[in-house]
Amino acid sequence: MQKNNVFTSGKILMPLIGFMIPVFFAMFLQSMYGAVDLLIVGKFAQSLDVSAVSTGSQLMMTITNLVSSFAMGTTIILGQRIGEGRGRDGGEVVGSSICLFGVIAGVFTILIPLLAGRMSTVMNAPEEAFDATVSYVRICGMGSVFIIAYNLIGSIFRGIGDSRTPLMTVMIACIFNIAGDLFLVAGLHMGTAGAAIATVFAQAASVVISILVLRRKELPFQFNLSSLHFRKAIIKKVTWLGVPIALQDLLVGISFLVLQAIVNGLGLIPSAGIGVAERVCGFIMLIPSAFMQAMAAFVAQNIGANRYDRARKSLLYAIGVSAMIAIVMFVLTFWRGDLMAGIFSNDPEVINASAEYLKAYAIDCLLTCFLFCFIGFFNGLGLTRFVMIQGIVGAFLVRIPVAFLMSREVPVSMFHIGLATPCSTVLQVILCLICFGYANRKYGQGLRRSERYQ
Numbered sequence: 001m002q003k004n005n006v007f008t009s010g011k012i013l014m015p016l017i018g019f020m021i022p023v024f025f026a027m028f029l030q031s032m033y034g035a036v037d038l039l040i041v042g043k044f045a046q047s048l049d050v051s052a053v054s055t056g057s058q059l060m061m062t063i064t065n066l067v068s069s070f071a072m073g074t075t076i077i078l079g080q081r082i083g084e085g086r087g088r089d090g091g092e093v094v095g096s097s098i099c100l101f102g103v104i105a106g107v108f109t110i111l112i113p114l115l116a117g118r119m120s121t122v123m124n125a126p127e128e129a130f131d132a133t134v135s136y137v138r139i140c141g142m143g144s145v146f147i148i149a150y151n152l153i154g155s156i157f158r159g160i161g162d163s164r165t166p167l168m169t170v171m172i173a174c175i176f177n178i179a180g181d182l183f184l185v186a187g188l189h190m191g192t193a194g195a196a197i198a199t200v201f202a203q204a205a206s207v208v209i210s211i212l213v214l215r216r217k218e219l220p221f222q223f224n225l226s227s228l229h230f231r232k233a234i235i236k237k238v239t240w241l242g243v244p245i246a247l248q249d250l251l252v253g254i255s256f257l258v259l260q261a262i263v264n265g266l267g268l269i270p271s272a273g274i275g276v277a278e279r280v281c282g283f284i285m286l287i288p289s290a291f292m293q294a295m296a297a298f299v300a301q302n303i304g305a306n307r308y309d310r311a312r313k314s315l316l317y318a319i320g321v322s323a324m325i326a327i328v329m330f331v332l333t334f335w336r337g338d339l340m341a342g343i344f345s346n347d348p349e350v351i352n353a354s355a356e357y358l359k360a361y362a363i364d365c366l367l368t369c370f371l372f373c374f375i376g377f378f379n380g381l382g383l384t385r386f387v388m389i390q391g392i393v394g395a396f397l398v399r400i401p402v403a404f405l406m407s408r409e410v411p412v413s414m415f416h417i418g419l420a421t422p423c424s425t426v427l428q429v430i431l432c433l434i435c436f437g438y439a440n441r442k443y444g445q446g447l448r449r450s451e452r453y454q
Contacts, residue, residue: 007161007298008305013317016298020318022163024290026154028283029167029174036174037195038279040181042345045191047272050345051129051264052192054275056136058260059119060147062253063108067148069249071101071155072296072379073242077234078159079300079380094156096234101152105145112141124261126268132192139193143200149207158297168213173206244384248391255395259403259420266412273353273414276344280337280354281361284329288372291318295373299380308443315377322369334362353414360418367425374432381439390431394424 007015041049074097081089116138125133154166180198184190264271295318299311337358341351378387402420409416
């Protein structure tokens with residue numbers, strides 16, 4: 001059993017990396033979750049199934065990220081309570097969060113299947129793959145309660161400094177998903193529907209097994225049935241912190257859905273190509289993404305303990321480590337993107353389209369090592385509204401307009417369309433640097449006063 005981490009004293013770099021590594025592997029397995037669907041469908045089904053799974057999973061990924069981002073409010077509050085030495089209040093935070101997310105799960109389970117056709121239409125799913133896309137979204141939507149449950153479990157344990165339990169829950173889901181895909185898609189040749197059923201079954205199995213394990217795990221707070229109560233003050237604070245993060249991720253996700261829809265309008269091969277490329281991108285962005293989540297918990301604890309100096313140093317360490325890895329990923333993605341795309345498809349045209357798009361994402365690798373670490377830092381500080389604003393500005397003032405303009409080129413270049421993403425990231429990094437100066441002034445005043453009297 002892992003000892004829950006308190007990050008408010010001692011070394012910074014190694015505890016941060018030690019906390020980040022399980023987060024990284026959990027996110028790796030989360031990416032594998034969708035990638036396995038596309039991999040097995042690409043090898044054992046048709047191009048229309050590849051297009052349907054890529055479009056449908058992009059929709060479901062947007063919804064999953066929305067829930068995960070909203071649950072960040074729970075992570076931040078728990079982290080701050082621990083930093084303040086009030087960890088035992090966590091039972092009330094967890095109980096109220098379960099009630100809140102239970103209601104959300106019920107709403108999603110009803111609405112997503114009902115709106116699957118409309119969402120596929122909005123996504124401009126290719127005609128040949130439209131029915132399969134609707135089927136994928138509808139089946140996955142029926143399992144929304146399980147998506148929400150294991151995302152909430154992950155947010156709770158990251159808040160108390162435990163990043164291994166979320167890794168365990170995702171690992172269980174990934175194993176079941178691979179087995180389900182091999183049986184339903186490769187074995188029974190069920191195509192898109194088989195991939196969706198395997199996904200839902202895996203999520204359900206993960207949640208059930210995780211709950212059984214968690215009942216035997218020692219927690220830094222008391223939790224029982226009486227903890228399950230709608231406490232207005234806690235729910236308000238979770239919402240206050242979580243909604244801006246969720247809204248930012250939702251709107252950024254929508255911007256990528258719009259980009260996918262723009263490319264879908266170019267035909268089946270570009271549609272499948274961008275779907276494959278997005279799967280590859282999910283892997284090459286894992287290190288900065290893992291630091292983003294780890295930073296939120298690390299910084300939240302230190303802000304609760306009034307240790308902004310440690311929070312600031314953790315940001316610099318995180319950027320340094322992720323930047324070194326970003327250089328390697330840039331080289332690999334820019335010059336050998338075809339090898340990575342070939343993992344998910346046998347079609348040479350799809351591989352070529354994907355490789356061209358990935359060249360633009362290679363450039364973005366060099367930028368997101370700054371952006372994602374900044375976002376985690378600001379989330380931990382509680383500056384979630386700034387995180388929302390910078391994400392929306394980048395998505396809707398840069399990413400979508402640039403992608404639309406590039407799609408009007410003759411001939412169309414997947415590389416030029418892909419450049420919309422690094423163009424957006426440049427602006428977002430500039431905004432983050434400005435906000436970092438503001439944070440230094442706001443939180444650094446107390447730090448300088450304490451240093452003056454030491």
